[in-house]
Structures are given as structure tokens and as C-alpha cells.
Amino acid sequence: xxPVQGLFPTREYLLVALTATAVTYLLTGVVRKVAIRIGxxxxxxxxxVHVTPIPRMGGVGIYLxxxxxxxxxxxxxxxxxxxxxxxxxxxxxxxxxVISLIGVLDDRFELDAWTKLAGQVMCAGILVLxxxxxxxxxxxxxxxxxxxxxxxxxxxxxxxxLTVLMVVVMVNAMNFVDGLDGLAGGLGFIAASATCVFSLGxxxxxxxxxxxxxxxxxxxxxxxxxxxFLPYNFQPARIFMGDSGSMMIGLxxxxxxxxxxxxxxxxxxxxxxxxxxxxxxxxxxxxxxxPVLDLVMAVIRRTRRGQSPFAADKMHLHHxxxxxxxxxxxxxxxxxxxxxxxxxxxxxxxxFDSPAVFWSIGVALVAAVLVSLVPxxxxxxxxxx
Numbered sequence: 582x583x584p585v586q587g588l589f590p591t592r593e594y595l596l597v598a599l600t601a602t603a604v605t606y607l608l609t610g611v612v613r614k615v616a617i618r619i620g621x622x623x624x625x626x627x628x629x630v631h632v633t634p635i636p637r638m639g640g641v642g643i644y645l646x647x648x649x650x651x652x653x654x655x656x657x658x659x660x661x662x663x664x665x666x667x668x669x670x671x672x673x674x675x676x677x678x679v680i681s682l683i684g685v686l687d688d689r690f691e692l693d694a695w696t697k698l699a700g701q702v703m704c705a706g707i708l709v710l711x712x713x714x715x716x717x718x719x720x721x722x723x724x725x726x727x728x729x730x731x732x733x734x735x736x737x738x739x740x741x742x743l744t745v746l747m748v749v750v751m752v753n754a755m756n757f758v759d760g761l762d763g764l765a766g767g768l769g770f771i772a773a774s775a776t777c778v779f780s781l782g783x784x785x786x787x788x789x790x791x792x793x794x795x796x797x798x799x800x801x802x803x804x805x806x807x808x809x810f811l812p813y814n815f816q817p818a819r820i821f822m823g824d825s826g827s828m829m830i831g832l833x834x835x836x837x838x839x840x841x842x843x844x845x846x847x848x849x850x851x852x853x854x855x856x857x858x859x860x861x862x863x864x865x866x867x868x869x870x871x872p873v874l875d876l877v878m879a880v881i882r883r884t885r886r887g888q889s890p891f892a893a894d895k896m897h898l899h900h901x902x903x904x905x906x907x908x909x910x911x912x913x914x915x916x917x918x919x920x921x922x923x924x925x926x927x928x929x930x931x932x933f934d935s936p937a938v939f940w941s942i943g944v945a946l947v948a949a950v951l952v953s954l955v956p957x958x959x960x961x962x963x964x965x966x
Contacts, residue, residue, distance in 0.1 A: 589785060590659035594777070594797055597650040597660070598805035605646030605809030612642040613813070613820045621688045623821050635818055638688045639810060640826025643766075644681045646806035647833070648674060654798055663794030670795050672711025673836045677829050680704040680752070684825030697824070698749070704832055705748035706741075713836050714744040748835040755831035756824060762816035764913050766807045768920050769830040773804035773837065775924035780841045782932050796841035803833045816909045918949050 616622070616636035623637045651670055654660040664670060683700040686692055708714070717732055735743065759765035777800035784793040807830065813819050822830075926942040 589781075590657075590794075591781070593654070593657050593659045594781070594801045596657070597654045597798065598777075598801040598808075600653050601646040601650035601802045601805030602809035603646075604649040605642050605806045606812060608645050609639055609642030609810055609813050609820065612638060612645075616688070616820065619689060621685070621823070623823070635821055637821035637823030638685055638825050639814065639820040639822040640681050640684055640688075640824070640829050642813075643806045643810050643822065643826050644677055644829055646809050647677065647802045650802040650805060651798070654802070660794060660798065662791050663798065666791045667795045668711045669713050669836070669840045670798060672708050672713050673799050673833060675711070676704040676707040676836070677833050679707065680832050681825045681829045684823060684828050688823035688825055697828075701749050701752050701828065701832075702745060705745040705835075708748065708832075708836055708839075709741045709744055713839055714740040715747075715839060716740055744835075744839055747839065748832055751835040752828045752831035755834070756827045759822065759827040761909055761913050762818040763811055763814050764916060765822060765827045765830065766811050766814050767913065767917050769834065770804050770807035770811070771917060771920045771924055772834050773800045773807060775921075775928050776800040776834065776837045776841060777804055778925070779928045779931065780837070782928070783841060796837050799833060799837040799840060803830065803837065816913065915949070915953050918952070922946060922949055 613636050616638040621636060621638040622634045624634050651674060654670075655664055680700065683692070683697065683704075687697060714737075715735055717734055755765055755769065758768060777797055780793070780797035780800055784790070784797055810822065810826070814822060922942065922945045926938075926945070929938045929942070
């Protein structure tokens with residue numbers, strides 16, 4: 582018997598997230614042994630922070646946890662009907678599996694950047710084929726009869742192009758930021774958790790519409806899988822996720838945010854409330870802000886030097902925090918803090934209509950800036966500093 586539309590399956594989402602955590606934790610140890618056996622090892626390079634060889638390919642464990650959790654969701658009466666009305670989850674599973682396989686090949690054989698880019702575009706195309714793409718987009722101009730802004734209805738080609746662009750940007754942003762133990766996994770957990778909370782808010786606003794189930798499910802399973810991987814990856818790491826993990830996390834995050842934000846019926850928001858109209862895009866930008874900022878800065882920095890945008894260096898955000906004087910763990914936790922404030926702050930703004938939310942976000946940002954600059958401030962106040 583199918584579930585009654587209007588129910589809010591919070592417990593089921595929590596169950597699938599915990600399942601992803603448990604399966605990822607249990608299987609990552611097995612994946613580590615396989616990685617060592619086949620020679621998927623990250624040997625220290627000049628730009629790396631680690632000093633001993635460490636196995637990679639941990640993304641396989643994350644994918645297996647995500648797949649197992651989605652398989653469980655398909656068997657739960659409260660969630661299974663969401664699979665009937667949307668192919669989003671199937672498309673995400675297939676695209677994530679393909680990009681994880683491409684990452685495994687890179688973890689073992691070091692693929693060139695253009696081959697990986699072609700693979701990323703192909704996987705984005707898989708998402709589009711299964712219907713994961715932008716449909717509507719709000720812009721702050723063109724309003725009629727005094728209304729605030731207008732809604733652009735994208736055709737299939739426009740929606741597909743925007744989807745591919747967002748997937749490629751997010752995949753490479755997560756790949757670029759994967760430079761310290763636990764960093765990409767923690768950011769993946771924070772971003773997926775924030776996207777899940779936002780998606781649950783959309784689900785509540787829609788009255789439990791089955792079409793709103795997939796983005797929350799995609800985000801919940803990814804959050805759980807990233808959490809299950811962190812015990813192996815937090816400093817000192819026993820395994821790296823490698824490109825099989827960072828690219829896959831970027832793709833699934835992009836898919837979850839597109840599934841949540843790309844089809845919002847903006848007409849159900851008040852035309853006088855610009856923030857509510859912009860809320861889906863605000864959440865997406867906040868979730869992607871830290872890794873995308875690092876990606877943009879890296880591309881600008883390298884092209885100004887006449888290098889390829891894909892050339893590696895040791896000037897990423899996490900490297901700069903280490904230069905200021907933070908330890909590896911503290912640098913990772915600081916980036917967690919920034920990402921958490923931005924992502925959950927944006928979600929809070931969309932869910933709670935109160936000035937206190939803005940004040941809280943402002944205070945948290947000021948505190949984060951001060952904490953980030955503590956080592957430099959201490960150095961300036963030392964005698965002879």
C-alpha cells in the first residue's frame with residue numbers, strides 16, 4: 582500500500598543516512614586493503630601536506646554506502662513512492678558510479694586533466710538524461726504589474742547547459758579543495774546536510790509532495806556516507822578519498838541542489854519577499870562558496886602566471902591557513918566553521934523570518950574571522966614580532 586501524500590518521513594531519512602554511515606564505515610577498511618594491493622597509493626609530492634605514502638580510492642567506500650542507503654530507501658514504504666514519480670535518484674546513482682570509476686582509474690593510473698574533464702561532462706549528461714536539470718530560474722528584473730523580478734522558464738537545451746556547467750564547476754571545486762586530511766569529506770557532509778535541511782523545508786512547504794522526496798534523499802545519503810568516511814580520513818588519515826571520492830561528492834552535491842532548487846515553483850513565494858524568491862539560489866551559492874572560491878582563486882592565480890588552470894600548486898585556502906600558523910586539524914576545523922556558517926546561515930534565512938537570524942549569522946562570521954587570524958595576531962604582539 583503506497584504512503585499517504587502529506588506525511589513527513591523524517592525518521593526514514595534519518596535511517597537511510599545512518600545506513601550510509603554504517604556501510605561506508607564498514608566497507609572503507611576493505612577498500613583500503615584493495616587499494617594497497619593494486620597500488621593505488623598517494624606518494625608525497627612537493628605540494629602535498631602528508632609525508633608518508635597513503636592509500637587512496639576511498640571514494641569507492643563512500644559510493645557503496647550511498648548506493649546501499651538508496652537501495653534501502655527503495656524498500657521503505659514511506660520513501661519508495663518517490664522513485665516512481667522521479668528518476669533523479671537512479672540518475673544520480675548511475676552518474677556517481679561512472680564518475681567514481683573514472684576517479685578510480687585516476688587514483689591508480691593518473692589520468693590527464695582533459696580526459697577527466699570529458700568524463701565529468703559525460704556524467705553530467707547522464708544526469709540530464711534522467712531529468713536532473715534546471716527548469717526554472719528567478720531573476721531580479723522584468724517584473725510586471727509591480728511584481729518583484731520574473732521567472733525564466735528554461736528550455737531543455739538551456740537547462741542542460743546550465744546543469745553541465747554547475748556539475749563541472751562543483752566537481753572540480755571539491756577536487757581542488759581536497760588537500761588536507763578530512764577536508765573534502767567534512768565539507769561534503771556539511772554541504773549535504775544543509776541541502777538536506779533545505780530540501781526538507783521544501784518538502785514541508787509542498788505538503789509532502791512525492792516529487793520533493795528525491796533531493797532530500799540524495800542529500801541525506803551523501804551526508805551519511807561522508808560522515809562514515811571521516812573516521813578513516815581525519816588527521817592522521819589512513820586512506821584518502823582520491824578523485825574517486827572528491828569528484829563523486831561534487832557531482833552528487835550538484836545533483837541534490839539542482840533537484841532541490843531547479844524546479845521550485847517560485848509563484849508560491851510572495852512577490853514582495855525577494856529573499857524568499859532567491860532562497861534556493863542563495864542556499865546553493867552558500868553551500869558551494871568555500872570550494873568554489875578556492876577554485877576561482879586558483880584558476881585566476883595560475884592563468885596570471887601563464888600556467889594551465891589545472892596546474893597544481895601549494896597556495897590553496899588550506900595551505901594559506903597553514904602558513905598563518907594553524908595546525909592541520911585546526912585549519913580543517915576552521916574551514917568547516919566557515920562552510921557551516923554560510924550553508925546553515927543561508928538555510929536559516931529561508932526557513933525563519935526573523936532579524937535575529939541575520940544578527941546571529943553576522944556575529945558568527947565576525948567570530949570566525951577572529952579565530953582564523955588568532956595565530957597572526959599573536960605573532961604581532963610577541964616581543965620582537
